[in-house]
Amino acid sequence: MILAMLNEAWVAIWANRLRTILTMLGMVIGVGAVILMLAVGQGAQQQVQASIASMGSNLFIILSGSTTSGGLRMGSGATPTLTVSDAQALEELPTLAAVAPSSPGVAQLVYGPNNWSTSVYGTTPSYLQVRDWGVASGSAFTDTDVRSATRVALLGQTVAHNLFGDEDPVNKTIRIKNSPYVVLGVLSAKGQSLDGRDQDDTVLVPVTTAQRKLFGTQFVGSVRFIMAQAISAEAMPKAEKGIAELLRQRHRIREGANDDFTVRNLTAMANTAAETAQVMSLMLGAIASISLLVGGIGIMNIMLVSVTERTREIGIRMAIGARGKDILLQFLLEAIIISVIGCLIGVLFGVGGALLASKITEMSVVITASSIFMAFAVAATVGIFFGWYPARKASQLRPIDALRYQ
Amino acid sequence: MVDAVITIENLYKDYVTEAGTVPVLKDVSITVEPGEFVAIMGPSGSGKSTFMNILGCLDVSTGGRYLLKGSDVNSLDRDELALLRNQVIGFVFQGFNLLPRANLEDNVALPLIYRGVKRSERLAKSNELLAKVGLGKYAKSRPNQISGGQQQRVAIARALVNQPQLLLADEPTGNLDTRTSKEIMALFSHLNKSEGITVVLITHEPDIAMHANRLVRLADGKIVYDGLVQHASAEHLEPTS
Ligand SMILES: Nc1ncnc2c1ncn2[C@@H]1O[C@H](COP(=O)(O)OP(=O)(O)OP(=O)(O)O)[C@@H](O)[C@H]1O
Numbered sequence: 181m182i183l184a185m186l187n188e189a190w191v192a193i194w195a196n197r198l199r200t201i202l203t204m205l206g207m208v209i210g211v212g213a214v215i216l217m218l219a220v221g222q223g224a225q226q227q228v229q230a231s232i233a234s235m236g237s238n239l240f241i242i243l244s245g246s247t248t249s250g251g252l253r254m255g256s257g258a259t260p261t262l263t264v265s266d267a268q269a270l271e272e273l274p275t276l277a278a279v280a281p282s283s284p285g286v287a288q289l290v291y292g293p294n295n296w297s298t299s300v301y302g303t304t305p306s307y308l309q310v311r312d313w314g315v316a317s318g319s320a321f322t323d324t325d326v327r328s329a330t331r332v333a334l335l336g337q338t339v340a341h342n343l344f345g346d347e348d349p350v351n352k353t354i355r356i357k358n359s360p361y362v363v364l365g366v367l368s369a370k371g372q373s374l375d376g377r378d379q380d381d382t383v384l385v386p387v388t389t390a391q392r393k394l395f396g397t398q399f400v401g402s403v404r405f406i407m408a409q410a411i412s413a414e415a416m417p418k419a420e421k422g423i424a425e426l427l428r429q430r431h432r433i434r435e436g437a438n439d440d441f442t443v444r445n446l447t448a449m450a451n452t453a454a455e456t457a458q459v460m461s462l463m464l465g466a467i468a469s470i471s472l473l474v475g476g477i478g479i480m481n482i483m484l485v486s487v488t489e490r491t492r493e494i495g496i497r498m499a500i501g502a503r504g505k506d507i508l509l510q511f512l513l514e515a516i517i518i519s520v521i522g523c524l525i526g527v528l529f530g531v532g533g534a535l536l537a538s539k540i541t542e543m544s545v546v547i548t549a550s551s552i553f554m555a556f557a558v559a560a561t562v563g564i565f566f567g568w569y570p571a572r573k574a575s576q577l578r579p580i581d582a583l584r585y586q
Numbered sequence: 587m588v589d590a591v592i593t594i595e596n597l598y599k600d601y602v603t604e605a606g607t608v609p610v611l612k613d614v615s616i617t618v619e620p621g622e623f624v625a626i627m628g629p630s631g632s633g634k635s636t637f638m639n640i641l642g643c644l645d646v647s648t649g650g651r652y653l654l655k656g657s658d659v660n661s662l663d664r665d666e667l668a669l670l671r672n673q674v675i676g677f678v679f680q681g682f683n684l685l686p687r688a689n690l691e692d693n694v695a696l697p698l699i700y701r702g703v704k705r706s707e708r709l710a711k712s713n714e715l716l717a718k719v720g721l722g723k724y725a726k727s728r729p730n731q732i733s734g735g736q737q738q739r740v741a742i743a744r745a746l747v748n749q750p751q752l753l754l755a756d757e758p759t760g761n762l763d764t765r766t767s768k769e770i771m772a773l774f775s776h777l778n779k780s781e782g783i784t785v786v787l788i789t790h791e792p793d794i795a796m797h798a799n800r801l802v803r804l805a806d807g808k809i810v811y812d813g814l815v816q817h818a819s820a821e822h823l824e825p826t827s
């Protein structure tokens with residue numbers, strides 16, 4: 181029975197090939213767009229999540245500056261108010277797992293005939309823990325290096341690659357601002373940061389070396405920022421308060437006066453970014469769904485035309501014994517066949533488009549079985565939903581009216 | 587006693603139009619026994635087709651009673667009426683009403699689809715009937731590839747495919763020439779005599795009506811003659827268009 185009905189529906193579809201294909205096109209575009217948009221959206225989301233994971237967890241950044249001098253408020257980092265000893269004091273806070281002061285700067289690196297300009301961070305070994313960063317080859321510098329301000333360096337992957345090519349950089353000597361530094365090790369790859377910077381394009385040196393030998397400082401021991409890792413996500417609020425209290429105390433800031441530092445919860449910011457990415461991804465999907473809806477309306481339109489055109493046929497079928505539900509099934513099947521085939525082609529186009537987009541733009545795309553399944557389910561639903569009304573209209577015709585229809 | 591095929595008592599049919607209610611059938615009563623061959627004549631607009639459509643359960647009356655094989659048609663729902671049209675009644679139209687896209691065997695097999703018959707059985711049955719109406723070798727042709735007379739044979743084959751007891755035909759020869767009309771009428775006579783199928787048909791031509799046993803003459807929605815064809819006066823047999 182259902183097979184016979186399928187065949188009947190197929191014959192009708194085949195008889196109106198061109199019209200059916202045009203109708204299907206709406207479905208193809210709708211489904212294709214949904215799949216493509218979901219793939220791009222989820223790709224972006226995944227990229228953001230990877231960046232967040234590479235940032236380190238439960239992270240604070242404490243920026244120096246924002247002092248008020250003569251009624252003029254300076255921006256963060258404008259005045260170096262934080263010091264290495266602030267960082268050491270923060271380490272004593274029970275809510276913090278690791279603290280790393282950081283003095284960044286930009287310098288020219290030279291090895292043999294190669295040179296490369298990059299950002300150099302003066303910091304302590306804790307930095308690797310805070311950032312959840314491993315050493316790929318060689319070893320990290322130690323607290324002893326920090327104490328004695330030795331000229332040693334840890335290279336990010338990008339820097340290592342640009343200076344050394346395929347050569348092993350460990351224990352080689354490079355020149356930073358014309359002074360020799362021994363490469364102790366190469367950091368593992370981190371990839372892009374949330375704001376799209378290459379995190380591997382960096383060099384780490386002991387903070388003392390940076391301050392005394394590389395960049396110099398306005399005030400002895402001052403650093404631009406301190407990074408701190410809380411012991412857990414739950415401890416973050418308490419840690420934030422602890423940091424502020426301790427630093428106000430150490431900087432002798434009176435009650436009511438403004439802080440001369442800023443504490444930023446990086447993890448919270450990252451989560452916001454992740455949520456934004458997710459919302460974006462949903463938005464893309466939602467916008468694409470509109471074209472699916474338009475495709476569905478196209479199906480409904482063509483089915484209504486079809487029912488009107490074939491009123492006489494409906495009458496004949498009823499006259500020889502078709503029940504209302506037989507007619508309903510016939511037209512519903514037609515709508516479903518159109519939408520499901522349209523959906524299949526749409527899936528092909530969507531997946532193909534997504535792969536092509538990732539090839540051309542190097543955008544990361546994620547095609548999940550669930551998004552394909554979802555598009556499919558939606559298409560079938562659209563077919564049933566928009567096919568229902570015309571099919572029902574057909575099934576409720578009175579036989580004599582349908583037969584007499586001119 | 588065997589149930590009459592058709593029992594109609596005091597049937598009325600009004601059409602409601604913008605201009606108002608038009609009474610078309612007025613107090614029609616008739617009984618048709620199994621195996622009868624009834625011809626209905628009457629002037630154009632007298633209500634013959636209206637009557638036939640009600641007989642065929644395609645339309646409903648506005649008043650009165652219609653028993654088809656003893657069951658009251660007015661008390662049946664749409665699906666039950668469809669079942670009657672499928673299994674008890676075979677309908678033949680003046681305009682053939684074949685599906686243009688389907689070939690002849692599929693056209694003839696169509697009523698079987700709604701009975702849930704398997705495809706192989708459907709095709710066997712439809713080919714058997716096509717052979718019976720002399721069109722065995724046209725099974726794969728389309729309706730527009732054969733003549734009008736042949737199309738009407740296909741329509742008759744389709745009407746017969748479910749072995750109905752009642753064959754209704756509204757001017758089945760109306761679109762055919764005299765010679766082809768004779769062939770079609772011979773087919774109806776054969777079905778009536780050899781297979782005992784009750785036939786009710788509408789015609790304007792006395793020659794056609796002469797194939798029947800019984801003549802019913804309608805005028806202005808009323809039965810003005812109901813009796814044997816042989817006993818009908820010239821007035822009642824007079825051509826109507
Ligand atoms: N759907 C309808 N709506 C309104 N009036 C109708 C309708 N169908 C038929 N009529 C009217 O009912 C009357 C009888 O029509 P019917 O078709 O039964 O006549 P008929 O006897 O079959 O005529 P003919 O010999 O021309 O086929 C006519 O006056 C016609 O105008």
Ligand SMILES: [Mg+2]
Pocket residue numbers: 634635636756
């Ligand atoms: Mg008529």
